[in-house]
Amino acid sequence: MPPFLEPDHPELGARARAWAEKNLAPGRDDGAEVEKTAARLVAELGRAGWLAYVAPGEFGGAREKISVRDWCVLREELAFAWALADAMFAVQALAHRQRLAAMSRAFERAITLPISYHAERGSGRVVRIMLAGTDAQKRRLLPPLARGEAIAAFAMTEPKAGSDVAGIQTRAVRRGGEYRIDGMKSFVSNAGLAGSYVVFASTEPEKKSKGLSAFLVRGDNRGLVVKEKIRLLSPHPIAVVAFEECVVPESDLLGREGDGIKIAFAAFDALRPTVGAAAVGMARRALAEALGYSRERKQFDRALAEFQGIQFKLADMATELEASRLLVYQAAWNYDRGADGKKSASMAKLFATEAAQRIVDQALQIHGGAGLISGTAVARLYDDVRALRIYEGTSEIQKLVIARELLKA
Numbered sequence: 269m270p271p272f273l274e275p276d277h278p279e280l281g282a283r284a285r286a287w288a289e290k291n292l293a294p295g296r297d298d299g300a301e302v303e304k305t306a307a308r309l310v311a312e313l314g315r316a317g318w319l320a321y322v323a324p325g326e327f328g329g330a331r332e333k334i335s336v337r338d339w340c341v342l343r344e345e346l347a348f349a350w351a352l353a354d355a356m357f358a359v360q361a362l363a364h365r366q367r368l369a370a371m372s373r374a375f376e377r378a379i380t381l382p383i384s385y386h387a388e389r390g391s392g393r394v395v396r397i398m399l400a401g402t403d404a405q406k407r408r409l410l411p412p413l414a415r416g417e418a419i420a421a422f423a424m425t426e427p428k429a430g431s432d433v434a435g436i437q438t439r440a441v442r443r444g445g446e447y448r449i450d451g452m453k454s455f456v457s458n459a460g461l462a463g464s465y466v467v468f469a470s471t472e473p474e475k476k477s478k479g480l481s482a483f484l485v486r487g488d489n490r491g492l493v494v495k496e497k498i499r500l501l502s503p504h505p506i507a508v509v510a511f512e513e514c515v516v517p518e519s520d521l522l523g524r525e526g527d528g529i530k531i532a533f534a535a536f537d538a539l540r541p542t543v544g545a546a547a548v549g550m551a552r553r554a555l556a557e558a559l560g561y562s563r564e565r566k567q568f569d570r571a572l573a574e575f576q577g578i579q580f581k582l583a584d585m586a587t588e589l590e591a592s593r594l595l596v597y598q599a600a601w602n603y604d605r606g607a608d609g610k611k612s613a614s615m616a617k618l619f620a621t622e623a624a625q626r627i628v629d630q631a632l633q634i635h636g637g638a639g640l641i642s643g644t645a646v647a648r649l650y651d652d653v654r655a656l657r658i659y660e661g662t663s664e665i666q667k668l669v670i671a672r673e674l675l676k677a
């Protein structure tokens with residue numbers, strides 16, 4: 269058990285591991301099937317009670333308060349078993365209570381940063397509802413998400429605005445008691461499946477990122493049009509979404525006008541360690557596969573595991589995995605205890621996702637040609653692990669955050 273955990277976390281992890289072993293069997297999920305599989309996974313995660321960890325007790329959650337360490341424990345186990353199951357959990361898991369103090373700290377920083385730092389961005393979805401939603405919005409949206417009966421999406425990235433959210437061109441114009449949203453969003457996870465979308469649009473373009481606002485848009489809104497599906501290296505439900513004269517009532521503005529960047533930024537300290545935890549899960553699986561194969565496979569009349577060259581690889585993999593785990597759970601602990609965890613969250617995400625990529629690569633190398641056979645565990649991990657270095661802020665963006673925190677001191 270890593271330090272930084274509570275006494276009941278090993279039991280939570282063991283239960284999740286046993287459930288995942290019994291219930292999660294990754295298939296090919298190519299083509300149209302991934303959306304169906306994703307929806308089925310959300311329902312199963314809900315029925316099994318894992319999604320109850322995404323919301324606080326008053327909104328149908330398992331515990332009185334949300335814990336980022338719970339999410340890390342669960343993401344690690346789900347990612348060990350099946351990346352898609354982890355991704356579907358993560359989408360729902362972003363509904364949590366955020367401390368208002370942390371929110372205003374993040375906002376203070378956000379509004380005083382140069383534009384290049386507005387490159388911090390990510391894919392947190394329902395967390396933004398918890399951050400800025402009214403009680404009525406939370407009561408309407410969170411309990412079904414925590415039961416796996418509703419799916420959420422988050423639409424920020426645009427064809428011309430990725431890391432730099434100041435480039436967002438989607439506009440929201442207020443008329444009477446409504447807003448009209450027009451624009452195009454790329455890379456929207458759960459597009460077409462979601463019952464609610466958190467959409468970022470500019471209400472005051474001249475103010476760039478400070479003019480962004482966040483809106484709740486229902487999945488059945490006529491102005492929300494799911495365009496082409498995007499097929500990623502690893503199966504994932506994701507598509508381009510257009511907003512065409514999409515009208516929402518002013519009651520579906522999250523927070524106030526201009527709060528968008530605050531809502532987007534304030535979630536990172538919580539979400540980034542959980543991406544690191546998914547990386548730890550995948551790396552742990554890769555190491556387990558490599559250990560098993562190197563014991564079984566014989567060359568030159570000896571098991572691969574008897575060669576020092578292979579042993580060195582295994583030792584490096586295990587060491588990087590342990591270091592990742594410590595950074596991840598330290599960052600999650602920092603968040604849970606209310607410490608300023610921006611730097612540790614970025615370090616955890618950066619190190620764990622980069623290390624997982626190296627660990628998976630070495631596991632594949634140890635498998636030789638067998639590691640390239642499509643559908644095998646290591647070949648799947650090789651494809652699955654790649655996205656972790658991109659979403660919730662790329663590795664380069666994490667370095668900018670870490671450097672900024674260092675230079676600020």
Ligand SMILES: Cc1cc2nc3c(=O)[nH]c(=O)nc-3n(C[C@H](O)[C@H](O)[C@H](O)COP(=O)(O)OP(=O)(O)OC[C@H]3O[C@@H](n4cnc5c(N)ncnc54)[C@H](O)[C@@H]3O)c2cc1C
Pocket residue numbers: 384387389390391421422423424425429430431432454455456457458500504506655658659660661662663664665
């Ligand atoms: C699996 C997956 C799911 C996703 N889900 C969602 C979703 O649900 N909703 C959503 O809105 N988005 C989603 N995204 C999009 C994701 O958030 C973006 O891909 C990410 O923010 C990077 O933006 P970009 O792809 O436009 O890359 P760009 O910002 O164009 O960056 C390209 C490269 O340049 C580097 N770079 C950019 N700026 C700098 C800088 N200042 N200094 C140094 N290097 C820099 C980047 O690190 C990267 O290597 C998802 C992405 C993936 C992979």
